[in-house]
Amino acid sequence: MSKYNFCAGPAMLPQAVMQKAQKEFLDWQDMGVSVMEISHRSKEFLALTAKCEASLRRLMNISDEFEVLFMHGGGRGQFSAVPLNLHQADKKAIYCENGVWSKSATDEANKFTSTTRVDVRNDADGKFSIKNVADWVLPADASYIHYCPNETVDGLEIFEVPSHPTAPIVADMSSTILSREIDVDKFDLIYAGAQKNIGPSGIAIVIVRKTLLDREGLAKPGILDYALEAKQGSMFNTPPTFAWYLAAEVFEWLEAQGGVKAMEAQNIAKAELLYNFIDESPFYSNKVAKHCRSRMNVPFWLNDESLNEKFVSQSKEAGLLALEGHRIVGGMRASIYNAMPLEGVQALVDFMAAFAKENS
Ligand SMILES: *Cc1c(COP(=O)(O)O)cnc(C)c1O
Numbered sequence: 001m002s003k004y005n006f007c008a009g010p011a012m013l014p015q016a017v018m019q020k021a022q023k024e025f026l027d028w029q030d031m032g033v034s035v036m037e038i039s040h041r042s043k044e045f046l047a048l049t050a051k052c053e054a055s056l057r058r059l060m061n062i063s064d065e066f067e068v069l070f071m072h073g074g075g076r077g078q079f080s081a082v083p084l085n086l087h088q089a090d091k092k093a094i095y096c097e098n099g100v101w102s103k104s105a106t107d108e109a110n111k112f113t114s115t116t117r118v119d120v121r122n123d124a125d126g127k128f129s130i131k132n133v134a135d136w137v138l139p140a141d142a143s144y145i146h147y148c149p150n151e152t153v154d155g156l157e158i159f160e161v162p163s164h165p166t167a168p169i170v171a172d173m174s175s176t177i178l179s180r181e182i183d184v185d186k187f188d189l190i191y192a193g194a195q196k197n198i199g200p201s202g203i204a205i206v207i208v209r210k211t212l213l214d215r216e217g218l219a220k221p222g223i224l225d226y227a228l229e230a231k232q233g234s235m236f237n238t239p240p241t242f243a244w245y246l247a248a249e250v251f252e253w254l255e256a257q258g259g260v261k262a263m264e265a266q267n268i269a270k271a272e273l274l275y276n277f278i279d280e281s282p283f284y285s286n287k288v289a290k291h292c293r294s295r296m297n298v299p300f301w302l303n304d305e306s307l308n309e310k311f312v313s314q315s316k317e318a319g320l321l322a323l324e325g326h327r328i329v330g331g332m333r334a335s336i337y338n339a340m341p342l343e344g345v346q347a348l349v350d351f352m353a354a355f356a357k358e359n360s
Helices: 015-023 043-060 074-086 100-109 210-214 226-231 241-256 259-280 305-317 342-359
Strands: 066-071 092-097 115-119 142-147 169-172 189-193 204-209 297-302 332-335
Touching: 015 241, 043 066, 043 241, 043 259, 066 074, 066 210, 066 226, 074 100, 074 142, 074 169, 074 189, 074 204, 074 226, 092 100, 100 115, 100 142, 100 169, 204 210, 204 226, 210 226, 241 259, 259 297, 259 342, 297 305, 305 332, 305 342
Parallel strands: 092 115, 092 142, 142 169, 169 189
Antiparallel strands: 066 204, 189 204, 297 332
C-alpha cells in the first residue's frame, strides 16, 4: 500500500531524494565517509554549498542584488533575527497579522523593537478571509513591513505582494517558498524554515537585499547577524551540514521536475482537486474564502465532528498519515507541499468520499 504523509512540518520529502541520500549515506562522493562527517570548510562541502546556492538562485530567479544565507534556528530564529538586524531607533516595525504565525512573529519582535500590529483579516459570513493587499493601511514611516504569505495553521494564503514607498518588505515564506513563482525583486527580505518545502529542520534560508546589510540594527548574537553571516559565507559557526546537503538535493530534484513553474501547475491541480471535492460535499467543509485559500495547507472539517476520531484512525489505516488538524484550529488539515504527488491527493479524496458514504 502506498502511504502518503500530510504532515504540516517537518513534512514529507521527495522519495527520489530520500533514496539518493540513503544510497550515499555512508559514503559520499567516494570519500569513504558520510557528508555528515566531513569539515564544512572542505573543498567538497564548499562545492556543495556553491551548487546549492546557484540552484536556488536559478529556481527563484534571485538577482545579484540579494545575498542568500543559510542560517540556523528555523523560522522562529528569523522571528528574532529580523528585528535584531532591521531595527531603526526612531521607527516602528509594521507587522501585518493574518493568522497564528504572523502574530507569533510580532510577539517575538516586540522583545526587541517597537511594533505596530496591522490586522489584515476581514472574516465575514463565517468565512475566514484576508483584505486585498491594496486595502491594507500601512503607516507611512516604518523600519520594515513584515507579513506571512502563507499561514500554515489557518490555511490562508496571500497571492499579492504588499508594497510600501520607503520601508523594506519582509516575508515569512516558511510554508510557501518554491511552491509558486514569485518576483523576488518585490521583496527586500524573504526567509523560510526548511522543514516544510525544502528539506529537514535545522536550517533556514534567508534571501536579503544587500543594501539592508548596512543597517546596524541592535546588538545581536553572531549566528543571527546577517552582515556577519554574509561575510562568512554562512559559516560563522558550523552550519547544519546534513540539512544543507539535503536542501541541495531537493533543489536539484526541483530543477529536474521543471522548476517552480512546473511545481506551481501541479500545486494548483492538487489544491483544486481537494477544495472542489470539499466544496461539493455535504459532509465536509472548508471555512476559508476562495481568494485566499492556501495551496499548501488545506484545513477542513467534518460537519459531524463526533466522527473526527474515526476519520483520523481510518485514514491512517488507509495509509494517509498525519491528517489531524492543528490543536488551535481543530478539524483536519492536509498539507500538500511540493513533494506530495497528485496521486496522494487523489488517494485522500477517494478515501474522504468513501468515508462520507459509509457514515452519512
Ligand atoms: C513552521 C513555521 C514557522 C516556524 O518554524 P520553526 O522552524 O519551527 O521555527 C514560522 N512561520 C511559518 C509560516 C511556519 O509555517
